[in-house]
Amino acid sequence: MPTREFKNRFERIEDVASKQQYTLKNAIHCSGVALHRGIKVAMCLRPALADTGIVFHRTDLHTAMETPATVATDADLPARWDTVSDTVMSTTVQNDAGIKVATIEHLMAALAGCGIDNVRVELDGPEVPIMDGSSAPFVFLIECAGLQLQQACRRSVRVLRRVEIEDGDRRAALLPSNGFTVALEIDFDSPAITEKAGYFDLHNGGFKRDICRARTFGFEREVSRLMELGLGQGGSLDNVVVVGQDDEIMNEGGLRYGDEFIRHKVLDCVGDLYLAGGPILGHFAGQRTGHTSNNQILRKLFSDPANWEYTHDVPQPSMAPIQAWARPMAAMGRDDTVVAVTA
Numbered sequence: 001m002p003t004r005e006f007k008n009r010f011e012r013i014e015d016v017a018s019k020q021q022y023t024l025k026n027a028i029h030c031s032g033v034a035l036h037r038g039i040k041v042a043m044c045l046r047p048a049l050a051d052t053g054i055v056f057h058r059t060d061l062h063t064a065m066e067t068p069a070t071v072a073t074d075a076d077l078p079a080r081w082d083t084v085s086d087t088v089m090s091t092t093v094q095n096d097a098g099i100k101v102a103t104i105e106h107l108m109a110a111l112a113g114c115g116i117d118n119v120r121v122e123l124d125g126p127e128v129p130i131m132d133g134s135s136a137p138f139v140f141l142i143e144c145a146g147l148q149l150q151q152a153c154r155r156s157v158r159v160l161r162r163v164e165i166e167d168g169d170r171r172a173a174l175l176p177s178n179g180f181t182v183a184l185e186i187d188f189d190s191p192a193i194t195e196k197a198g199y200f201d202l203h204n205g206g207f208k209r210d211i212c213r214a215r216t217f218g219f220e221r222e223v224s225r226l227m228e229l230g231l232g233q234g235g236s237l238d239n240v241v242v243v244g245q246d247d248e249i250m251n252e253g254g255l256r257y258g259d260e261f262i263r264h265k266v267l268d269c270v271g272d273l274y275l276a277g278g279p280i281l282g283h284f285a286g287q288r289t290g291h292t293s294n295n296q297i298l299r300k301l302f303s304d305p306a307n308w309e310y311t312h313d314v315p316q317p318s319m320a321p322i323q324a325w326a327r328p329m330a331a332m333g334r335d336d337t338v339v340a341v342t343a
């Protein structure tokens with residue numbers, strides 16, 4: 001549970017829709033377990049100059065035996081859509097030297113939701129710690145460190161025309177909008193997951209109010225498969241919502257939101273889309289999407305300069321939900337047609 005101090009800080013910072021860039025006022029540290037590798041990792045978030053973006057740095061590689069001497073172990077690792085190298089169960093970025101950082105999405109979501117443009121993230125391991133499985137501990141860290149206004153304009157990415165990807169039964173679209181909204185439909189075969197669709201306006205504090213406490217989740221029946229893949233080794237009821245064999249929520253205290261599952265998928269989406277290199281002015285619609293689709297849609301967006309432009313405009317609240325698909329996912333067929341949408 002958040003402390004009273006956390007709640008006060010949490011409720012105070014509201015204006016994240018700034019025209020100017022922000023970094024942290026002070027450096028701040030934490031440590032925790034890595035969800036997939038199961039090791040303990042220490043992390044430090046440090047202020048960074050304007051126009052730096054979000055940059056990871058591995059502090060553990062100077063002495064690592066497995067690193068060939070020819071590899072520049074002190075290289076920075078920019079968090080961008082084109083440095084994403086793996087999207088299986090989490091989002092991993094990798095630089096030209098082959099150095100990787102995995103499970104960045106919940107931290108990226110917190111940075112996006114708090115309006116942090118520039119930060120240096122130092123890690124002494126290959127994965128961002130999972131904390132409680134949500135973004136709330138990172139929001140707490142960021143707000144404890146404080147926000148520092150910088151003398152540079154924030155640059156957002158405006159979606160100029162609809163882009164869409166389809167990958168098997170998953171599909172995603174980015175559409176023009178003056179705000180930033182996310183609509184998701186999920187499809188898990190479990191009676192524990194009752195809410196299957198959600199629409200969220202992430203404008204000015206919406207992430208912190210409605211999304212940041214939603215935890216990652218998994219199914220007890222999938223644990224052995226994950227372990228065989230060498231993933232989920234640090235997973236526990238302290239950092240994952242687990243749906244049991246009888247479709248019960250195994251965590252003491254149950255869910256934080258009735259629709260925590262869909263809210264967590266929105267959280268992942270916010271984090272993954274922040275790899276655009278700045279806030280997005282657009283509407284994201286996803287059906288059965290995950291980290292892979294989130295990266296695919298950014299690659300599609302940036303594949304054609306006619307799809308997007310940089311802007312100094314700030315996002316506006318959405319006036320009405322944007323309809324992206326002609327029919328909901330349940331009725332989706334191969335011949336589905338797309339609704340024409342205007343901004």
Ligand SMILES: [Zn+2]
Binds near residue numbers: 105106216264268
């Ligand atoms: Zn997640």
